[in-house]
Amino acid sequence: MAQARLNLKNVVGLIADRDAFTRGLIAQMLRGFGVETLLVANNGEEAKALLANNKPDIIFVEGALPDMTAADLIEWIRRHTPNPLRFVPIIVLSGYTQLRLISLARDGGAHLVIRKPVAPQTLFDRISWVAHFARPFLETKTYVGPDRRFHDIAPPDGVMKRAGDVQPEAMAAAQC
Secondary structure, eight states, X not given: OOOOOXXXXXXXXXXXXXXXXXHHHHHHHHHHTTOOEEEEESSHHHHHHHHHHOOOSXXXXXXXXXXXXXXXXXXXXXXXXXXXXXXXXXEEEESOOOHHHHHHHHHHTOSEEEESSOOHXXXXXXXXXXXXXXXXXXXXSSOEEEOSOOTTSOOTTSOOOSTTOOOHHHHHHHHO
């Protein structure tokens, strides 16, 4: 399969992470992908302050910021910021991938959760997936964010990993 191509030159990214090393590492990866403008925050309140004056195209949030969870920040973005910022893709980065924490981020309105340490190829694949497969947004009393049901979309690397997954060949045959 050919590598996806993205022109990220004019993309503005926001990185909110408590760890300076991780912020620098993610920033270097994004710059390597072509992102020229990055906003960086140490915690949730700094991220909120940056969002008051900037409109990033994609946000990367640590799962557990020092002053709030990623779910709290995401919920604030989804419910308390104006359009189009409330629809910005949000990717949660976390070294703790317990189901409870992943569910909190997903239920808060995150597009994806990526386990740390993050490999450049994984980060690029997830950015590409978010860019190429827009999901409808839902707004209910308890949830604002991308539709969590995306059964008909193949994974970013095209490889199904669960035993019950329908393989791409079967999907293509079913669509004929």
